[in-house]
Amino acid sequence: MKDYDIRDISLAPSGHRKIEWVKNNMPLLSALEEEFRKDKPFDGMKISLSVHLEAKTAYLCLVLAEGGAQMSVTGSNSLSTQDDVAAALADRGLKVFAYHGATDEEYMRHIEMCLEHRPNIIIDDGGDLVGMLHEKRPDLMSEVLGGCEETTTGVIRLKAMEREGVLRFPMVAVNDAKCKHLFDNRYxxxxxxxxxxxxxxxxxxxxxxxxxxxxxxxxxxxxxxxxxxxxxxxxxxxxxxxxxxxxxxxxxxxxxxxxxxxxxxxxxxxxxxxxxxxxxxxxxxxxxxxxxxxxxxxxxxxxxxxxxxxxxxxxxxxxxxxxxxxxxxxxxxxxxxxxxxxAADGHPAEIMDLSFAVQAMSALYIKDNHGTLGNRVVDVSDEIDDVIARKRLEAWGIEIDSLTEEQREYLDSWKV
The missing domain is CATH 3.40.50.720 (NAD(P)-binding Rossmann-like Domain)
Known part of the structure:
Protein backbone atom coordinates (compact mmCIF):
# COMPACT_ATOMS: atom_id res chain seq x y z
CA MET A 1 0.00 0.00 0.00
CA LYS A 2 1.21 3.53 -0.78
CA ASP A 3 2.16 5.69 2.18
CA TYR A 4 -0.13 8.44 0.92
CA ASP A 5 -2.92 9.25 -1.50
CA ILE A 6 -3.05 13.03 -1.64
CA ARG A 7 -3.56 15.73 -4.25
CA ASP A 8 -0.04 17.11 -4.68
CA ILE A 9 3.04 16.77 -2.45
CA SER A 10 4.41 20.05 -3.84
CA LEU A 11 1.75 21.90 -1.81
CA ALA A 12 3.55 20.98 1.42
CA PRO A 13 5.29 24.35 2.10
CA SER A 14 1.94 26.14 2.38
CA GLY A 15 0.69 23.43 4.73
CA HIS A 16 3.78 23.70 6.92
CA ARG A 17 3.15 27.43 7.35
CA LYS A 18 -0.46 26.82 8.38
CA ILE A 19 0.57 24.20 10.93
CA GLU A 20 3.23 26.49 12.39
CA TRP A 21 0.64 29.27 12.78
CA VAL A 22 -1.79 27.14 14.78
CA LYS A 23 1.02 25.59 16.80
CA ASN A 24 1.94 29.05 18.07
CA ASN A 25 -1.65 29.44 19.31
CA MET A 26 -2.12 26.01 20.89
CA PRO A 27 -0.21 26.07 24.20
CA LEU A 28 -1.77 22.88 25.61
CA LEU A 29 -0.76 20.74 22.64
CA SER A 30 2.65 22.41 22.63
CA ALA A 31 3.16 21.42 26.27
CA LEU A 32 2.03 17.86 25.53
CA GLU A 33 4.40 17.76 22.56
CA GLU A 34 7.33 18.50 24.89
CA GLU A 35 6.20 15.80 27.33
CA PHE A 36 5.65 13.25 24.58
CA ARG A 37 9.00 13.98 22.99
CA LYS A 38 10.72 13.06 26.26
CA ASP A 39 8.53 10.16 27.42
CA LYS A 40 7.50 8.52 24.11
CA PRO A 41 4.25 7.12 25.61
CA PHE A 42 3.04 5.77 22.27
CA ASP A 43 6.33 4.18 21.25
CA GLY A 44 5.66 1.22 18.96
CA MET A 45 1.92 1.91 18.77
CA LYS A 46 -0.12 2.55 15.62
CA ILE A 47 -2.85 5.20 15.62
CA SER A 48 -5.40 5.66 12.82
CA LEU A 49 -7.08 9.07 12.83
CA SER A 50 -10.07 10.43 10.92
CA VAL A 51 -10.75 14.07 11.82
CA HIS A 52 -11.29 17.15 9.63
CA LEU A 53 -7.91 17.34 7.95
CA GLU A 54 -6.78 20.92 8.40
CA ALA A 55 -3.96 22.60 10.30
CA LYS A 56 -5.16 22.04 13.90
CA THR A 57 -5.74 18.35 13.26
CA ALA A 58 -2.37 18.11 11.55
CA TYR A 59 -0.66 19.49 14.64
CA LEU A 60 -2.42 16.90 16.82
CA CYS A 61 -1.09 14.21 14.47
CA LEU A 62 2.45 15.58 14.78
CA VAL A 63 2.16 15.70 18.58
CA LEU A 64 1.09 12.04 18.69
CA ALA A 65 3.93 11.18 16.31
CA GLU A 66 6.38 12.92 18.66
CA GLY A 67 5.08 10.55 21.32
CA GLY A 68 6.26 7.61 19.24
CA ALA A 69 3.01 6.78 17.45
CA GLN A 70 3.02 5.54 13.88
CA MET A 71 0.26 7.69 12.38
CA SER A 72 -2.17 6.87 9.59
CA VAL A 73 -4.40 9.83 8.79
CA THR A 74 -7.50 10.60 6.76
CA GLY A 75 -10.20 13.27 6.82
CA SER A 76 -13.72 12.99 8.22
CA ASN A 77 -15.32 15.14 5.50
CA SER A 78 -14.15 15.44 1.91
CA LEU A 79 -14.83 19.18 1.74
CA SER A 80 -12.91 19.95 4.95
CA THR A 81 -9.63 18.39 3.80
CA GLN A 82 -7.04 21.02 2.92
CA ASP A 83 -4.68 19.61 0.30
CA ASP A 84 -1.66 21.63 1.39
CA VAL A 85 -2.04 20.40 4.98
CA ALA A 86 -2.38 16.78 3.83
CA ALA A 87 0.77 17.27 1.75
CA ALA A 88 2.64 18.72 4.73
CA LEU A 89 1.87 15.66 6.86
CA ALA A 90 2.94 13.32 4.07
CA ASP A 91 6.10 15.41 3.73
CA ARG A 92 6.75 14.77 7.43
CA GLY A 93 6.54 11.02 6.86
CA LEU A 94 2.99 10.29 8.06
CA LYS A 95 0.68 7.98 6.13
CA VAL A 96 -2.00 10.27 4.67
CA PHE A 97 -5.04 9.29 2.60
CA ALA A 98 -7.25 12.29 1.80
CA TYR A 99 -7.83 15.04 -0.69
CA HIS A 100 -10.32 17.86 -1.00
CA GLY A 101 -13.49 17.10 -2.91
CA ALA A 102 -13.18 13.32 -2.85
CA THR A 103 -16.28 11.47 -4.03
CA ASP A 104 -18.18 9.36 -1.52
CA GLU A 105 -16.52 6.27 -2.97
CA GLU A 106 -13.04 7.83 -2.76
CA TYR A 107 -13.73 9.02 0.78
CA MET A 108 -14.66 5.52 1.96
CA ARG A 109 -11.62 4.11 0.17
CA HIS A 110 -9.44 6.53 2.14
CA ILE A 111 -11.11 5.43 5.39
CA GLU A 112 -10.29 1.82 4.52
CA MET A 113 -6.71 2.63 3.52
CA CYS A 114 -6.22 4.41 6.83
CA LEU A 115 -7.40 1.30 8.69
CA GLU A 116 -5.14 -1.04 6.74
CA HIS A 117 -2.48 0.39 9.05
CA ARG A 118 -3.95 -2.14 11.57
CA PRO A 119 -4.19 0.41 14.38
CA ASN A 120 -3.93 -0.08 18.11
CA ILE A 121 -5.84 3.15 18.81
CA ILE A 122 -8.62 4.84 16.82
CA ILE A 123 -9.23 8.60 16.86
CA ASP A 124 -12.53 9.20 15.10
CA ASP A 125 -14.79 12.14 14.24
CA GLY A 126 -18.29 11.03 13.33
CA GLY A 127 -17.74 7.30 13.62
CA ASP A 128 -16.70 6.32 10.10
CA LEU A 129 -13.49 4.53 11.15
CA VAL A 130 -15.32 2.52 13.79
CA GLY A 131 -18.23 1.89 11.43
CA MET A 132 -15.93 0.60 8.68
CA LEU A 133 -14.15 -1.73 11.12
CA HIS A 134 -17.38 -3.24 12.40
CA GLU A 135 -19.37 -3.38 9.16
CA LYS A 136 -16.85 -4.13 6.41
CA ARG A 137 -13.35 -4.80 7.74
CA PRO A 138 -13.52 -6.71 11.05
CA ASP A 139 -10.33 -8.45 9.90
CA LEU A 140 -8.45 -5.21 10.66
CA MET A 141 -9.79 -5.06 14.22
CA SER A 142 -7.62 -7.65 15.95
CA GLU A 143 -5.01 -5.21 17.27
CA VAL A 144 -7.40 -2.40 18.30
CA LEU A 145 -7.23 -1.59 22.03
CA GLY A 146 -9.86 1.15 21.85
CA GLY A 147 -10.25 4.71 20.76
CA CYS A 148 -11.69 8.20 21.11
CA GLU A 149 -14.66 9.90 19.45
CA GLU A 150 -14.60 13.63 18.81
CA THR A 151 -18.15 14.68 18.05
CA THR A 152 -21.80 14.39 19.10
CA THR A 153 -22.86 12.41 16.03
CA GLY A 154 -20.13 9.85 16.56
CA VAL A 155 -21.01 9.40 20.23
CA ILE A 156 -24.66 8.85 19.26
CA ARG A 157 -23.58 6.11 16.83
CA LEU A 158 -21.30 4.49 19.39
CA LYS A 159 -23.99 4.44 22.07
CA ALA A 160 -26.35 2.77 19.61
CA MET A 161 -23.67 0.13 18.94
CA GLU A 162 -23.19 -0.36 22.68
CA ARG A 163 -26.94 -0.79 23.22
CA GLU A 164 -27.09 -3.40 20.46
CA GLY A 165 -24.10 -5.24 21.93
CA VAL A 166 -21.98 -4.97 18.78
CA LEU A 167 -19.24 -2.56 19.93
CA ARG A 168 -16.04 -4.59 20.07
CA PHE A 169 -13.72 -2.28 22.03
CA PRO A 170 -13.91 0.71 24.43
CA MET A 171 -14.36 4.20 22.99
CA VAL A 172 -13.88 7.39 25.00
CA ALA A 173 -16.62 9.98 24.43
CA VAL A 174 -14.29 12.95 24.01
CA ASN A 175 -17.23 15.08 22.88
CA ASP A 176 -18.84 14.76 26.31
CA ALA A 177 -15.81 16.03 28.22
CA LYS A 178 -16.44 19.40 29.89
CA CYS A 179 -13.32 20.87 28.29
CA LYS A 180 -14.68 19.81 24.91
CA HIS A 181 -18.42 20.40 24.57
CA LEU A 182 -18.69 23.45 26.84
CA PHE A 183 -16.11 25.28 24.71
CA ASP A 184 -15.67 23.58 21.34
CA ASN A 185 -19.38 22.99 20.71
CA ARG A 186 -20.53 26.34 22.09
CA TYR A 187 -17.81 28.93 21.44
CA ALA A 343 -16.68 26.23 3.58
CA ALA A 344 -14.24 27.87 6.03
CA ASP A 345 -11.31 27.04 8.34
CA GLY A 346 -13.20 25.44 11.23
CA HIS A 347 -12.94 26.25 14.90
CA PRO A 348 -10.36 28.73 16.20
CA ALA A 349 -6.98 27.28 17.15
CA GLU A 350 -7.36 28.06 20.86
CA ILE A 351 -10.64 26.13 20.99
CA MET A 352 -9.24 23.08 19.21
CA ASP A 353 -6.28 23.23 21.59
CA LEU A 354 -8.69 22.25 24.37
CA SER A 355 -10.45 19.55 22.36
CA PHE A 356 -7.29 17.98 21.01
CA ALA A 357 -5.62 18.03 24.42
CA VAL A 358 -8.59 15.95 25.58
CA GLN A 359 -8.06 13.67 22.57
CA ALA A 360 -4.36 13.16 23.28
CA MET A 361 -4.88 12.48 26.97
CA SER A 362 -7.82 10.17 26.25
CA ALA A 363 -5.67 8.18 23.83
CA LEU A 364 -3.17 7.77 26.67
CA TYR A 365 -6.02 6.69 28.93
CA ILE A 366 -7.07 3.99 26.43
CA LYS A 367 -3.47 2.79 26.12
CA ASP A 368 -3.07 2.46 29.88
CA ASN A 369 -6.55 1.20 30.86
CA HIS A 370 -8.13 -0.57 27.89
CA GLY A 371 -8.08 -3.96 29.59
CA THR A 372 -10.37 -2.82 32.40
CA LEU A 373 -12.90 -0.75 30.43
CA GLY A 374 -15.05 -3.28 28.58
CA ASN A 375 -16.61 -2.84 25.16
CA ARG A 376 -18.53 0.34 25.90
CA VAL A 377 -18.60 4.11 25.58
CA VAL A 378 -16.38 5.57 28.31
CA ASP A 379 -16.66 9.02 29.87
CA VAL A 380 -13.62 11.30 30.04
CA SER A 381 -12.44 11.38 33.64
CA ASP A 382 -12.86 14.49 35.78
CA GLU A 383 -9.12 14.32 36.37
CA ILE A 384 -8.38 14.85 32.66
CA ASP A 385 -10.82 17.77 32.48
CA ASP A 386 -9.27 19.30 35.59
CA VAL A 387 -5.67 18.97 34.35
CA ILE A 388 -6.53 20.54 30.98
CA ALA A 389 -8.52 23.41 32.50
CA ARG A 390 -5.73 24.24 34.93
CA LYS A 391 -3.13 24.18 32.15
CA ARG A 392 -5.28 26.51 30.04
CA LEU A 393 -5.69 28.94 32.93
CA GLU A 394 -1.95 28.81 33.52
CA ALA A 395 -1.33 29.65 29.86
CA TRP A 396 -3.58 32.68 30.30
CA GLY A 397 -1.71 33.69 33.45
CA ILE A 398 -4.82 33.20 35.60
CA GLU A 399 -4.72 31.97 39.20
CA ILE A 400 -7.78 30.68 41.02
CA ASP A 401 -8.53 29.95 44.67
CA SER A 402 -8.23 26.58 46.40
CA LEU A 403 -10.33 25.18 49.22
CA THR A 404 -8.86 25.44 52.70
CA GLU A 405 -8.85 22.28 54.79
CA GLU A 406 -11.66 23.76 56.89
CA GLN A 407 -13.75 24.40 53.77
CA ARG A 408 -13.08 20.89 52.47
CA GLU A 409 -14.21 19.36 55.78
CA TYR A 410 -17.33 21.55 55.73
CA LEU A 411 -18.29 20.42 52.23
CA ASP A 412 -17.67 16.77 53.11
CA SER A 413 -19.87 16.91 56.22
CA TRP A 414 -23.64 16.82 56.51
CA LYS A 415 -23.50 18.98 59.62
CA VAL A 416 -23.79 22.77 59.41
Missing part, protein backbone atom coordinates in the same frame (compact mmCIF):
# COMPACT_ATOMS: atom_id res chain seq x y z
CA UNK A 188 -16.01 27.14 18.62
CA UNK A 189 -19.13 26.31 16.63
CA UNK A 190 -20.73 29.64 17.48
CA UNK A 191 -17.83 31.65 16.05
CA UNK A 192 -16.81 29.43 13.14
CA UNK A 193 -20.33 28.96 11.76
CA UNK A 194 -20.84 32.70 11.49
CA UNK A 195 -17.33 33.17 10.13
CA UNK A 196 -18.27 30.77 7.32
CA UNK A 197 -21.71 32.25 6.65
CA UNK A 198 -20.41 35.82 6.58
CA UNK A 199 -17.35 35.17 4.45
CA UNK A 200 -19.32 33.07 1.93
CA UNK A 201 -22.35 35.36 1.62
CA UNK A 202 -20.74 38.76 2.28
CA UNK A 203 -24.08 39.77 3.81
CA UNK A 204 -24.89 41.47 7.10
CA UNK A 205 -26.36 39.42 9.95
CA UNK A 206 -27.81 42.38 11.88
CA UNK A 207 -31.50 42.96 11.06
CA UNK A 208 -32.00 39.43 9.76
CA UNK A 209 -34.09 36.64 11.27
CA UNK A 210 -31.97 33.57 12.00
CA UNK A 211 -33.58 30.18 12.62
CA UNK A 212 -31.40 27.84 14.68
CA UNK A 213 -32.54 24.22 14.51
CA UNK A 214 -31.61 22.51 17.77
CA UNK A 215 -30.53 24.04 21.07
CA UNK A 216 -27.82 21.72 22.25
CA UNK A 217 -24.40 23.20 23.01
CA UNK A 218 -23.73 23.86 19.32
CA UNK A 219 -27.13 25.45 18.82
CA UNK A 220 -26.64 27.59 21.92
CA UNK A 221 -23.37 28.92 20.54
CA UNK A 222 -24.82 29.63 17.10
CA UNK A 223 -27.84 31.43 18.58
CA UNK A 224 -25.71 33.41 21.04
CA UNK A 225 -23.41 34.71 18.31
CA UNK A 226 -26.30 35.47 15.95
CA UNK A 227 -27.97 37.58 18.63
CA UNK A 228 -24.68 39.34 19.37
CA UNK A 229 -24.40 40.19 15.66
CA UNK A 230 -27.82 41.86 15.77
CA UNK A 231 -30.10 39.13 14.45
CA UNK A 232 -33.53 38.18 15.74
CA UNK A 233 -33.20 34.51 16.68
CA UNK A 234 -35.84 31.80 16.41
CA UNK A 235 -35.09 28.36 17.87
CA UNK A 236 -36.84 25.13 16.90
CA UNK A 237 -36.58 22.16 19.26
CA UNK A 238 -38.08 18.77 20.12
CA UNK A 239 -36.85 18.78 23.74
CA UNK A 240 -39.17 20.80 26.04
CA UNK A 241 -36.40 21.61 28.52
CA UNK A 242 -34.06 22.92 25.82
CA UNK A 243 -36.95 24.87 24.30
CA UNK A 244 -37.55 26.45 27.67
CA UNK A 245 -33.85 27.32 27.96
CA UNK A 246 -33.95 28.98 24.55
CA UNK A 247 -36.96 31.06 25.56
CA UNK A 248 -35.32 32.15 28.82
CA UNK A 249 -32.16 33.03 26.88
CA UNK A 250 -34.26 35.57 25.00
CA UNK A 251 -35.02 33.73 21.75
CA UNK A 252 -38.36 33.04 20.09
CA UNK A 253 -39.31 29.36 20.08
CA UNK A 254 -41.68 27.71 17.62
CA UNK A 255 -42.07 24.77 15.25
CA UNK A 256 -40.16 24.64 11.99
CA UNK A 257 -43.44 24.87 10.07
CA UNK A 258 -44.04 28.27 11.66
CA UNK A 259 -40.41 29.39 11.45
CA UNK A 260 -39.93 28.48 7.78
CA UNK A 261 -41.67 31.57 6.31
CA UNK A 262 -39.95 33.92 8.79
CA UNK A 263 -36.26 33.11 8.52
CA UNK A 264 -33.63 34.75 6.38
CA UNK A 265 -30.86 32.36 7.45
CA UNK A 266 -31.38 28.79 8.71
CA UNK A 267 -28.69 26.82 10.57
CA UNK A 268 -29.17 23.18 11.60
CA UNK A 269 -27.31 21.70 14.59
CA UNK A 270 -29.08 18.56 15.79
CA UNK A 271 -27.28 15.39 14.71
CA UNK A 272 -30.61 14.20 13.25
CA UNK A 273 -31.81 13.85 9.64
CA UNK A 274 -34.28 15.97 7.65
CA UNK A 275 -34.77 18.66 10.26
CA UNK A 276 -35.39 20.95 7.27
CA UNK A 277 -37.52 19.23 4.64
CA UNK A 278 -38.52 20.22 1.11
CA UNK A 279 -41.96 21.15 2.48
CA UNK A 280 -40.25 23.62 4.81
CA UNK A 281 -38.16 25.01 1.95
CA UNK A 282 -41.26 25.56 -0.18
CA UNK A 283 -42.51 27.95 2.53
CA UNK A 284 -39.29 29.95 2.85
CA UNK A 285 -38.60 33.46 1.64
CA UNK A 286 -37.06 33.85 -1.79
CA UNK A 287 -33.26 33.57 -1.54
CA UNK A 288 -33.31 32.20 2.01
CA UNK A 289 -29.89 30.90 3.08
CA UNK A 290 -29.47 27.39 4.50
CA UNK A 291 -26.42 26.05 6.34
CA UNK A 292 -25.75 22.88 8.32
CA UNK A 293 -23.57 22.78 11.43
CA UNK A 294 -24.13 19.07 12.12
CA UNK A 295 -21.57 16.42 11.25
CA UNK A 296 -23.36 14.73 8.33
CA UNK A 297 -25.13 16.37 5.39
CA UNK A 298 -28.51 14.84 6.27
CA UNK A 299 -29.98 17.58 8.47
CA UNK A 300 -31.14 19.50 5.41
CA UNK A 301 -32.92 17.14 3.01
CA UNK A 302 -30.46 17.66 0.17
CA UNK A 303 -31.62 14.62 -1.82
CA UNK A 304 -35.20 15.85 -1.70
CA UNK A 305 -34.09 19.35 -2.66
CA UNK A 306 -32.13 18.05 -5.65
CA UNK A 307 -35.24 16.19 -6.82
CA UNK A 308 -37.64 19.08 -6.24
CA UNK A 309 -35.50 21.83 -7.79
CA UNK A 310 -36.36 22.99 -11.28
CA UNK A 311 -32.74 24.05 -11.77
CA UNK A 312 -29.65 24.93 -9.77
CA UNK A 313 -26.78 27.34 -10.25
CA UNK A 314 -23.71 28.25 -8.22
CA UNK A 315 -24.72 31.73 -7.10
CA UNK A 316 -21.41 32.36 -5.34
CA UNK A 317 -18.37 30.24 -4.46
CA UNK A 318 -19.53 27.54 -1.99
CA UNK A 319 -23.20 28.52 -2.44
CA UNK A 320 -25.65 26.63 -4.64
CA UNK A 321 -28.98 28.23 -5.53
CA UNK A 322 -31.94 25.89 -6.08
CA UNK A 323 -34.92 27.22 -8.05
CA UNK A 324 -38.15 25.79 -6.65
CA UNK A 325 -41.70 25.75 -8.02
CA UNK A 326 -43.50 28.99 -7.28
CA UNK A 327 -40.64 31.26 -8.30
CA UNK A 328 -38.49 31.15 -5.18
CA UNK A 329 -34.85 30.12 -4.76
CA UNK A 330 -33.08 28.77 -1.68
CA UNK A 331 -29.32 29.04 -1.29
CA UNK A 332 -27.36 26.23 0.39
CA UNK A 333 -23.83 26.77 1.66
CA UNK A 334 -21.22 24.01 1.33
CA UNK A 335 -23.52 21.36 -0.16
CA UNK A 336 -25.33 21.06 3.17
CA UNK A 337 -22.16 19.66 4.73
CA UNK A 338 -20.59 20.92 7.95
CA UNK A 339 -20.55 24.60 7.05
CA UNK A 340 -17.84 25.87 9.36
CA UNK A 341 -15.26 23.44 8.05
CA UNK A 342 -16.54 22.55 4.56
Missing amino acids: GTGQSVWDSIMRNTNLIVASKTVVVVGYGWCGRGIAMRAAALGAQVIVTEIDPVKAMEAKMDGHDVMTMDKAAPLGDIFVTATGCKHTITVDHMMKMKNRAILANAGHFNVEIDMAGLEEAALSKIETRSNIMGYALPGGRTVNVIGEGKLVNIA
